[in-house]
Amino acid sequence: MRQFFHTNYLFTILSQIYENFVTTQTFRRKYIYNIFYPPTYNIPKKGNMKRITFIFLMSILFFATGQAQNKKEIRFEKEFQKTLALVNSDQFTMKFYIATPTVQTLFTPPGAGANIDINPQNCYLSINDSLVTTQLPYFGRATWTSNSHLDSISFNTVLFSRTVKIYQDGKKKAIAYQITVRTNQNICYLNLDIQYDGTCYLYFSDRNRVPISYVGQIFPRDTTMQKRYRPSPKQQ
Structure with a gap:
């Protein structure tokens, strides 16, 4: 025990x-x-540190790229709003510096054919409310030179119809501007593509001529255009 x-x-x-x-x-x-x-x-191990650094740098790169893209889109929108306000005012002038005389102009981008340099001071389309004033050189064939035009497209009359539409051109906006004019038993069709920055592409056609296109720029209406206008011999 x-x-x-x-x-x-x-x-x-x-x-x-x-x-x-x-x-x-x-x-x-x-x-x-x-x-x-x-x-x-x-x-973290050495390999993990490299991976974290890479992810951090890529994040900064994507953020900077996104910021730059946003600034570019904002700039495009501001320029488009200025152009749209000018078009809606019905007080503007388009001055053209390139003519593209080709039978297939409606199927060819402006400036993509046989281009002819023209003087923008004498080649214009002016809109004053419903009054359309136009002075444009006309070339019958794409092989002709700038000194061989037979006639000019010139009139000063009230438009017959007008259509304005906004459409998306990629990431940018543009304006489709279509007007119809009747002159001397003829009907003229003017189809305009106005880009966000004011660049204009004019497709002209009527009953008597093969189509022709022009490239130019839109500006606030110049009152001197009305004074410089002279009708063609057919209109006198």
């Missing part, structure tokens, strides 16, 4: 010593060891 008591007492003492040892080791490992040997499992 006495031997059992001593054995049980010895076991209890050994258990307390073991618990104190485990507690001490845990304390050392959890607090003291971490002070001198901080954990490194939160530090």
